[in-house]
Amino acid sequence: MIFKQITVTDFRNFDSKIFDFHPSLTIIIGENARGKTNLLEAIFLSINGAGFRESKEEELITLGKGQAVVEAEWEDKKEEQKFQIVITKRGETIEKKFFVNKTKKGYYSYSQYQIKSVLFAPEHIDIINGSPDKRREYFNRFIAIFDPEYKKKVHNYEHALYKRNKILEHHTNDQTLKEELLFWNDYLEKQAVYISAKRQEYSDYLNDNQSIDGRLFRINYLKNELTQELLNKVYDEEKRLRRTLIGPQKDDFQIHLNDKNVHHFGSRSEQRLAVFWLKLNEINYLTHFFKKKPILLLDDIFSELDTKNKKVILDLIGNYQTVLTTTEKELLDLVNMPKTVIQL
Structure with a gap:
């Protein structure tokens, strides 16, 4: 059209x-x-x-x-x-x-x-200069365009994480805490596996399409996994701090131009070009997916x-x-x- x-x-x-x-x-x-x-x-x-x-x-x-x-x-x-x-x-x-x-x-x-539309606004530089939650928000918003199940899993995960943190925050009986967490641990793991897999999948797509005018960008997905085994390892620390310490809510993504980390060492022009690299890949992916x-x-x-x-x-x-x-x-x-x- x-x-x-x-x-x-x-x-x-x-x-x-x-x-x-x-x-x-x-x-x-x-x-x-x-x-x-x-x-x-x-x-x-x-x-x-x-x-x-x-x-x-x-x-x-x-x-x-x-x-x-x-x-x-x-x-x-x-x-x-x-x-x-x-x-x-x-x-x-x-x-x-x-x-x-x-x-x-x-x-x-x-x-x-x-x-579909692809928007590049000045505030999108926060994907580069902002905190990790800005990059997670970017991935969540884009993947949800073509994967409604991902959007559902993220919503479910955030709701369950809130519930689990409330249990950790207000627990008074160490004997029953593990039992109370059992359901939420299992539920969170199921959502987290899907979320991490889809984030990895799109990161791989980006790394298969690195070039802009001969310059090579790549993205490093710093995955924070949540499994029953890992939850068991951090249980004592979570009990002490009264919050969930692992999971995709702590994921990050780092973009490199050749071997340079553009978040820390890129010029403003290079940082904007890095965002455009993301946007260009949005365009290509949406074109392929929706025809x-x-x-x-x-x-x-x-x-x-x-x-x-x-x-x-x-x-x-x-x-x-x-x-x-x-x-x-x-x-x-x-x-x-x-x-x-x-x-x-």
Whole structure:
């Protein structure tokens, strides 16, 4: 499918606007605080049913208004497809309605009509610079796109981990503690085995696709296994500290460029390129899995890249419909492909 047009009404800082998009590349250019990211978020919302920045969904609605409407027009095999999301504030609650070609749908049905999107936003640098939970969250969110069972296992694991930690935290009788933990140990192990296997599987995929413009990235999966045997070994320490000490909630992932750990020793440009390596592999994996190319959404990712790496990324995105935002007018001179420019 080709993304052609979006109409936004009372969405963030837009009152009523229509924007058209190129089947290859659309560049949204303008100074800061002009609405570039808001427009990109409207596209993301139309595909995924939720924004990527709001802490409260009411923030998607223009201040002082009661309803926001986002309507996206796509072309699929020369047939027009229209997707609409209506977000309405009713007192303290937010109501969302989904429409496909003017027919109301539930969210799941709506999502089945959509292609996938790959988003690269400035905050994704936290995958490199942030704590291990940022990297686990990245893996969880991406794997769940194509593996609903993984999403279920992670939810089950986190719920069971909470229960187990409560038992450890409040136990008063050492005689009965092992018995109380027995069920949760077994349950956690079953979830953890699946989670670790899927994380390893995607890490292996990344390591089979290392290259960007001749530079080789790789990822080291620092697996923290949870088994009955390992739980028995740490039992005394867990009893003393009153919390679970092992398991995939303590996994980490370290990315290397050649032999350099980019988390600790990479330049800002190299760190951003490392994130793009992850995003490029998202694109390739989703294309292979769903047999459809995703749309690529790039939010101001060029600001800390040198000219060489900017050209590398622009060359790599040529095979995918891309919408990007920037404040840099000189970026237009680096683009050697058909494009539409939206000036805000």
